[in-house]
Amino acid sequence: MSLRTTGSVLVVFLWSVTGVQVQHNVNQICALKGSSVDLPCPIIKATSAQVTEKVWYITEFCGEPYDLRWDPKYEGRVEYLEEDDCSLRITDLRETDKVTYKFRYKIKNSGWIDGSYGYALTLTELKVQVSVKRLSNTLNCSSTCNLPGTPTYIWYKNGKHLNKRTSSIYSKTVSSQDAGSYYCAVENSLGLHSPAVCVHDSNCWSVTYTKMRMCVLKGSTVNISCTYNHPSSYIEQGSFWYTKKNIVFSSESQYKYHMSYNRKPEKQQHTLTITGLTEKDSDEYRFRLLTNYKGRFSGLPGVILNITDVMLEMDPTSVSEGRRVTLLCRTTCTLDHIPEYIWYKNGTPVTNPFTSYNRLIIDPVNSSDAGRYSCAVGGRDDLRSPEKTLTVKYVSRTRVSVNSSGEIVEGSSVTLTCSSDDANPPVDKYTWYKKTVGGSQCTSYVNTGPQHVFNQVQSSDTAEYYCTSFNKKGTSTSESVPVNVKYKPKNTSLSISASGEIVEGSSLTLTCSSDANPLVENYTWYKKNVTSPKGSGQNYSITNIRSEDSGEYYCEAENKYGHLNSSAVSVDVQYGPRIPSVSVSPSGEIVEGSSVTLTCSSDANPPVNNYTWYKKNIASPKASGQSYNITNFISKDNGEYYWRQTTVMNAFVGVTVFLLVLICFSGFMCFRWKASKSTSDTITRDKADFGQTGRLQSCV
Numbered sequence: 001m002s003l004r005t006t007g008s009v010l011v012v013f014l015w016s017v018t019g020v021q022v023q024h025n026v027n028q029i030c031a032l033k034g035s036s037v038d039l040p041c042p043i044i045k046a047t048s049a050q051v052t053e054k055v056w057y058i059t060e061f062c063g064e065p066y067d068l069r070w071d072p073k074y075e076g077r078v079e080y081l082e083e084d085d086c087s088l089r090i091t092d093l094r095e096t097d098k099v100t101y102k103f104r105y106k107i108k109n110s111g112w113i114d115g116s117y118g119y120a121l122t123l124t125e126l127k128v129q130v131s132v133k134r135l136s137n138t139l140n141c142s143s144t145c146n147l148p149g150t151p152t153y154i155w156y157k158n159g160k161h162l163n164k165r166t167s168s169i170y171s172k173t174v175s176s177q178d179a180g181s182y183y184c185a186v187e188n189s190l191g192l193h194s195p196a197v198c199v200h201d202s203n204c205w206s207v208t209y210t211k212m213r214m215c216v217l218k219g220s221t222v223n224i225s226c227t228y229n230h231p232s233s234y235i236e237q238g239s240f241w242y243t244k245k246n247i248v249f250s251s252e253s254q255y256k257y258h259m260s261y262n263r264k265p266e267k268q269q270h271t272l273t274i275t276g277l278t279e280k281d282s283d284e285y286r287f288r289l290l291t292n293y294k295g296r297f298s299g300l301p302g303v304i305l306n307i308t309d310v311m312l313e314m315d316p317t318s319v320s321e322g323r324r325v326t327l328l329c330r331t332t333c334t335l336d337h338i339p340e341y342i343w344y345k346n347g348t349p350v351t352n353p354f355t356s357y358n359r360l361i362i363d364p365v366n367s368s369d370a371g372r373y374s375c376a377v378g379g380r381d382d383l384r385s386p387e388k389t390l391t392v393k394y395v396s397r398t399r400v401s402v403n404s405s406g407e408i409v410e411g412s413s414v415t416l417t418c419s420s421d422d423a424n425p426p427v428d429k430y431t432w433y434k435k436t437v438g439g440s441q442c443t444s445y446v447n448t449g450p451q452h453v454f455n456q457v458q459s460s461d462t463a464e465y466y467c468t469s470f471n472k473k474g475t476s477t478s479e480s481v482p483v484n485v486k487y488k489p490k491n492t493s494l495s496i497s498a499s500g501e502i503v504e505g506s507s508l509t510l511t512c513s514s515d516a517n518p519l520v521e522n523y524t525w526y527k528k529n530v531t532s533p534k535g536s537g538q539n540y541s542i543t544n545i546r547s548e549d550s551g552e553y554y555c556e557a558e559n560k561y562g563h564l565n566s567s568a569v570s571v572d573v574q575y576g577p578r579i580p581s582v583s584v585s586p587s588g589e590i591v592e593g594s595s596v597t598l599t600c601s602s603d604a605n606p607p608v609n610n611y612t613w614y615k616k617n618i619a620s621p622k623a624s625g626q627s628y629n630i631t632n633f634i635s636k637d638n639g640e641y642y643w644r645q646t647t648v649m650n651a652f653v654g655v656t657v658f659l660l661v662l663i664c665f666s667g668f669m670c671f672r673w674k675a676s677k678s679t680s681d682t683i684t685r686d687k688a689d690f691g692q693t694g695r696l697q698s699c700v
């Protein structure tokens with residue numbers, strides 16, 4: 001199984017002590033190798049309530065200080081002291097601890113406060129320096145750096161406590177009567193002492209362990225070794241290993257089945273091997289040498305053996321999708337060799353090959369990350385940590401799916417499905433919500449099933465839909481999913497924009513509108529009784545409109561799903577009276593006393609509705625109406641007539657009709673009217689045709 005490539009990200013931490021920055025406020029501190037050291041907390045200029053985090057670190061990770069307590073090189077060896085929850089104690093100091101320890105703290109609503117405060121640690125070992133002065137020697141318990149405070153020195157001879165001093169110099173000079181093995185220690189350093197030095201003797205009592213502290217994984221094998229010495233006047237007669245409570249292994253009998261020993265008397269070397277270690281084997285192991293003359297000597301303090309398990313820490317163990325989980329693979333003590341780590345999920349390795357990181361970060365967590373996790377260290381995959389279960393809360397697990405593959409067209413069937421397949425425990429109720437696009441109001445459909453079906457989807461169903469599923473653990477709401485119902489144009493309508501009446505010469509815009517999804521792509525304009533389209537585009541404009549433009553117009557709206565015509569709108573162009581024509585009836589000669597009818601006709605829109613007749617040089621109208629009847633025509637009626645019309649346009653046109661009167665003086669003479677030839681034409685004629693009396697009046 002390889003690392004997942006999508007979804008969560010594996011973040012790893014490099015154990016690097018390089019790149020320690022120059023600190024301005026770095027103090028030097030010296031401590032004994034194997035002992036412990038306390039690094040005091042600096043003065044924090046904030047109340048404890050304001051301080052949210054305090055951390056000692058040597059490296060940074062993504063700009064964040066990496067807490068020493070998570071570092072496998074310090075497993076089981078660091079703690080923040082209870083008294084101020086801030087000072088750092090490092091125990092069982094070793095060579096690799098000689099680095100600079102930095103401190104930072106965080107204040108509420110603020111970042112890290114970096115006072116460049118820290119400690120550079122140096123380590124030293126105690127050593128008995130012997131200065132020979134004639135027959136007596138002076139002993140000095142020396143170290144390469146100054147231990148903090150004023151240490152108290154303790155002296156031992158042949159393993160027995162002699163005295164305590166605040167000076168590093170042994171109280172007396174050592175003469176040949178005081179021959180023996182001497183070593184020194186510093187108070188409160190866990191019994192750590194210098195190697196023994198034989199004074200005035202080439203061989204003296206001593207036991208030196210190869211390692212004072214050992215941290216070993218459960219189930220494995222350990223060799224606890226020492227070299228020893230005794231005065232040459234004694235003969236070795238036996239030895240054993242013991243703890244505070246028991247003799248665990250003696251040269252006479254194998255005390256415990258899983259122990260063996262390897263004695264090399266010629267090299268004065270002894271090794272206790274313990275196989276199949278269990279936590280019960282954690283103890284302090286001491287070697288005791290037995291000789292003739294009841295000589296005996298113990299190596300004190302002994303070797304502290306810690307047997308550790310592998311443990312997995314998971315923080316948090318229950319997490320919502322999208323959050324972050326940190327897994328730490330831990331031991332209770334610092335292993336000699338920082339191992340490689342193997343991570344398992346549901347019993348299968350997650351990382352391959354082994355990683356040298358004790359931290360596995362899953363970020364963001366995905367529901368597929370839920371499972372049982374454990375870890376092991378390289379070479380000991382039999383020794384897996386107890387499993388920890390990661391529970392992923394199905395927060396965004398619920399989702400809506402629309403079963404339509406492509407576009408949703410009005411009238412089709414659409415099914416929305418709310419799925420919470422992985423929900424655990426199962427969903428027992430669903431609620432659907434409709435969120436109107438662009439609006440905030442929600443419509444809910446409570447307690448419906450996992451599906452929401454539209455048998456014939458309507459354009460009004462266009463909205464965003466989401467669902468909430470309920471199970472015994474809680475609710476989970478999906479993201480909203482848009483449902484966009486497509487439909488052909490509907491309700492195509494046409495509007496006219498014109499100010500007031502449409503009169504000749506003005507301009508006009510027709511606008512076509514239609515409800516369609518997607519929006520109408522093409523508009524086509526038609527005029528009734530005209531086959532070819534008049535135009536396209538949403539607007540159709542006619543400038544300088546003429547009476548011929550009158551007619552019924554309609555438009556067609558079209559999108560990819562269909563088209564729809566608007567109802568027709570009639571455009572009625574109004575215009576004033578055209579120059580009229582007058583007819584005289586009867587035509588031909590008019591006899592005095594007969595009747596004459598003058599009829600006027602003129603084209604206008606709306607039609608002329610008011611005609612008024614005048615006789616020339618007479619101000620008052622003679623008559624009204626389209627026709628003017630003169631009954632019993634006599635000569636005095638002779639004259640010029642014209643009509644005047646009134647329309648809504650308030651325009652009028654006048655024309656003169658004149659009558660030619662012929663008077664016959666003989667008895668059989670007759671009156672003869674002669675209408676001016678083709679009176680109806682007069683208007684268009686030049687007045688010269690009518691002689692002096694011809695007359696044409698035009699519009700006012």
Ligand SMILES: *[C@@H]1O[C@H](CO)[C@@H](O)[C@H](O)[C@H]1NC(C)=O
Pocket residue numbers: 129140141142143144168169
């Ligand atoms: C004892 O050893 C220390 C070094 O650890 C040295 O500074 C000091 O002078 C020595 N004292 C004597 C008396 O030699």
Ligand SMILES: *[C@@H]1O[C@H](CO)[C@@H](O)[C@H](O)[C@H]1NC(C)=O
Pocket residue numbers: 221222223262273
């Ligand atoms: C212990 O010592 C034996 C003999 O020297 C050696 O073979 C073995 O590898 C050692 N075991 C460990 C764990 O150091």
Ligand SMILES: *[C@@H]1O[C@H](CO)[C@@H](O)[C@H](O)[C@H]1NC(C)=O
Pocket residue numbers: 076282283284304305306307332333
């Ligand atoms: C290691 O073992 C010693 C002795 O049994 C015990 O006091 C100590 O707490 C142990 N340390 C750890 C880190 O387990």
Ligand SMILES: *[C@@H]1O[C@H](CO)[C@@H](O)[C@H](O)[C@H]1NC(C)=O
Pocket residue numbers: 004006007366367368
């Ligand atoms: C979770 O991860 C799996 C596999 O890596 C992936 O198929 C799935 O889409 C992811 N789920 C989410 C909610 O990201």
Ligand SMILES: *[C@@H]1O[C@H](CO)[C@@H](O)[C@H](O)[C@H]1NC(C)=O
Pocket residue numbers: 403404405413414415
């Ligand atoms: C969607 O589901 C409904 C009911 O199950 C079905 O009638 C319809 O054909 C489906 N439509 C598509 C596009 O799959």
Ligand SMILES: *[C@@H]1O[C@H](CO)[C@@H](O)[C@H](O)[C@H]1NC(C)=O
Pocket residue numbers: 491493
């Ligand atoms: C058609 O459109 C008009 C104007 O936009 C609107 O007043 C009318 O309600 C619509 N009719 C229908 C059935 O949608």
Ligand SMILES: *[C@@H]1O[C@H](CO)[C@@H](O)[C@H](O)[C@H]1NC(C)=O
Pocket residue numbers: 528529551552
């Ligand atoms: C269109 O033609 C029909 C007959 O051809 C006629 O009855 C109708 O009045 C005409 N409509 C227009 C607007 O001219």
Ligand SMILES: *[C@@H]1O[C@H](CO)[C@@H](O)[C@H](O)[C@H]1NC(C)=O
Pocket residue numbers: 497509511537538539
């Ligand atoms: C149509 O005319 C209206 C005003 O009458 C104008 O607001 C609109 O932008 C025009 N549309 C087009 C496509 O020219």
Ligand SMILES: *[C@@H]1O[C@H](CO)[C@@H](O)[C@H](O)[C@H]1NC(C)=O
Pocket residue numbers: 521522558559560
């Ligand atoms: C709109 O008109 C253009 C040009 O005439 C044409 O290519 C296109 O197919 C038309 N669109 C529709 C939806 O009819």
Ligand SMILES: *[C@@H]1O[C@H](CO)[C@@H](O)[C@H](O)[C@H]1NC(C)=O
Pocket residue numbers: 526556563564565
């Ligand atoms: C709309 O009018 C055009 C032109 O008269 C015609 O070809 C078309 O069939 C009409 N469309 C509908 C939907 O009636």
Ligand SMILES: *[C@@H]1O[C@H](CO)[C@@H](O)[C@H](O)[C@H]1NC(C)=O
Pocket residue numbers: 609610611612646
């Ligand atoms: C016709 O015109 C005359 C004079 O302008 C007016 O008095 C009369 O009311 C009008 N009649 C009609 C029907 O418009």
Ligand SMILES: *[C@@H]1O[C@H](CO)[C@@H](O)[C@H](O)[C@H]1NC(C)=O
Pocket residue numbers: 597625627628629
């Ligand atoms: C004028 O005379 C004609 C024919 O004699 C008649 O039809 C018409 O109604 C008369 N008109 C008026 C206004 O009297």
